[in-house]
Amino acid sequence: MIAWKFFAPGAVAPFTGVRWPATGWMESAAGPDNGVHACAVEHLPYWFDEELWEVELDSPVTHGARQLVARRGRLLVQIDEWPKAQAEFSLACVDRTRRRVEEALRRGDRSADFAGYLADVIRRQPYPGACAYIAARAAAAADGMPGHDQERAAQVEWLASRLRLAHP
Amino acid sequence: MPAVAPEVLALAQDSALLEALRAGDERAFLELVESLHGGMVRFARGFVKTDTAAEDVVQDTWAVVLQDIDRFEGRSALRSWIFGILGNLARTRAAKDGRCVPLSALQPDDGESAVDPSEFHPDSHPRWAGHWAKAPEPWPEARLLSREALAYIRDAIERLPEGQRAVIRLRDVEGWTSQEVCEALGVSEVNQRVLLHRARSRVRREIARHVERRNP
Amino acid sequence: MNRALPADLDCIAAVEQVTDYLEGALPPHARTEFEQHLVTCPGCVTYLRQLRAQIAASSTLAEQRPVPEEVTQELLAMFRASRGEK
Numbered sequence: 348m349i350a351w352k353f354f355a356p357g358a359v360a361p362f363t364g365v366r367w368p369a370t371g372w373m374e375s376a377a378g379p380d381n382g383v384h385a386c387a388v389e390h391l392p393y394w395f396d397e398e399l400w401e402v403e404l405d406s407p408v409t410h411g412a413r414q415l416v417a418r419r420g421r422l423l424v425q426i427d428e429w430p431k432a433q434a435e436f437s438l439a440c441v442d443r444t445r446r447r448v449e450e451a452l453r454r455g456d457r458s459a460d461f462a463g464y465l466a467d468v469i470r471r472q473p474y475p476g477a478c479a480y481i482a483a484r485a486a487a488a489a490d491g492m493p494g495h496d497q498e499r500a501a502q503v504e505w506l507a508s509r510l511r512l513a514h515p
Numbered sequence: 516m517p518a519v520a521p522e523v524l525a526l527a528q529d530s531a532l533l534e535a536l537r538a539g540d541e542r543a544f545l546e547l548v549e550s551l552h553g554g555m556v557r558f559a560r561g562f563v564k565t566d567t568a569a570e571d572v573v574q575d576t577w578a579v580v581l582q583d584i585d586r587f588e589g590r591s592a593l594r595s596w597i598f599g600i601l602g603n604l605a606r607t608r609a610a611k612d613g614r615c616v617p618l619s620a621l622q623p624d625d626g627e628s629a630v631d632p633s634e635f636h637p638d639s640h641p642r643w644a645g646h647w648a649k650a651p652e653p654w655p656e657a658r659l660l661s662r663e664a665l666a667y668i669r670d671a672i673e674r675l676p677e678g679q680r681a682v683i684r685l686r687d688v689e690g691w692t693s694q695e696v697c698e699a700l701g702v703s704e705v706n707q708r709v710l711l712h713r714a715r716s717r718v719r720r721e722i723a724r725h726v727e728r729r730n731p
Numbered sequence: 732m733n734r735a736l737p738a739d740l741d742c743i744a745a746v747e748q749v750t751d752y753l754e755g756a757l758p759p760h761a762r763t764e765f766e767q768h769l770v771t772c773p774g775c776v777t778y779l780r781q782l783r784a785q786i787a788a789s790s791t792l793a794e795q796r797p798v799p800e801e802v803t804q805e806l807l808a809m810f811r812a813s814r815g816e817k
């Protein structure tokens with residue numbers, strides 16, 4: 348199954364520190380709690396890091412909490428447009444948040460404190476993970492769970508389109 | 516990734532060592548003493564009042580070890596067993612010397628938070644209750660290894676409550692595994708982790724204080 | 732505080748979990764939540780790095796103290812006596 352994975356520089360898995368081989372399978376350690384982790388497109392905004400790679404996961408693939416898990420995976424191709432695009436991504440989060448803040452203030456149903464989300468997201472550029480999270484929190488504060496989901500979907504759409512990722 | 520877990524490897528090495536010791540191999544014994552001595556004195560010093568008392572207790576420990584070595588069944592690692600004896604002797608000596616050393620020192624008490632709550636936004640914050648009010652600044656890692664910084668760390672460890680000090684010494688200074696520490700101190704995995712967590716948090720605060728003082 | 736989102740970790744909770752995380756003692760779901768929190772929070776990433784640096788620095792404190800000669804001799808005598816008793 349084709350998926351995507353964020354890595355630390357050098358195709359190093361960000362949390363285990365294990366470098367994935369340039370060719371061949373990356374096998375996970377034995378045991379039910381172990382596996383290689385990767386993203387379907389809709390998981391990407393939860394896992395930002397320096398490098399983005401298209402990867403292949405070997406079956407069976409489990410759909411976990413905002414991630415895909417498999418026994419083994421392998422690198423296919425690096426997405427060159429990342430992290431070049433991360434400043435743009437963060438700016439897009441700022442733009443959507445600005446519109447939400449303006450709309451909420453116009454509606455008059457949110458206090459001035461809500462506008463603080465705009466300052467928060469501006470200040471957190473260019474960290475894409477932080478900006479995505481702040482934008483999602485702001486959307487939730489404005490429009491509840493539907494707002495949150497909409498913002499996260501917009502983030503996914505932005506990434507899929509800008510990075511030309513195949514998106515079902 | 517090692518093919519064999521470190522604990523299993525250690526026990527295999529232990530059994531060769533035990534055989535040598537029981538056969539009267541003096542070189543094996545002296546190598547064992549050499550490898551453990553510094554750590555034993557440091558460990559004992561965490562319980563007793565003086566360097567001399569620590570050295571006495573270490574000598575007494577070797578006497579007990581030699582007395583009981585034929586009966587040691589190897590169910591725990593050798594050094595865990597040795598440090599277990601050492602800990603008991605050190606605590607007994609400390610009590611005799613008038614240092615009040617309750618066994619409950621190895622039970623973590625409740626409610627100590629890792630970071631001063633004032634470093635986070637309070638519940639009243641409209642957006643970020645529970646998040647960093649001011650995010651920590653990266654420490655220049657070279658600075659941490661300076662003689663001065665290491666002295667702060669050593670100092671901070673020495674001022675920890677006894678249970679926390681014992682655990683962080685064995686884990687982070689001496690590099691023992693958590694299993695070995697639990698065996699030596701007679702604490703559960705969970706308790707050991709809580710003590711380690713508290714100890715590391717307190718030491719971190721000390722380091723942060725000093726690093727931030729230099730870079731206001 | 733906004734309740735619209737499923738509970739995600741705040742930093743107060745995250746710093747309390749750091750030791751369990753480093754020990755590999757967090758169950759898989761909690762570990763994922765912790766890691767996702769790190770992605771959103773440069774402050775907690777720094778905190779974790781600080782702890783790792785502290786642990787590395789602590790390990791340099793284990794000086795190999797040479798055993799004083801008289802202690803070696805005493806212990807050797809003890810050893811010989813104990814083996815002689817067999």
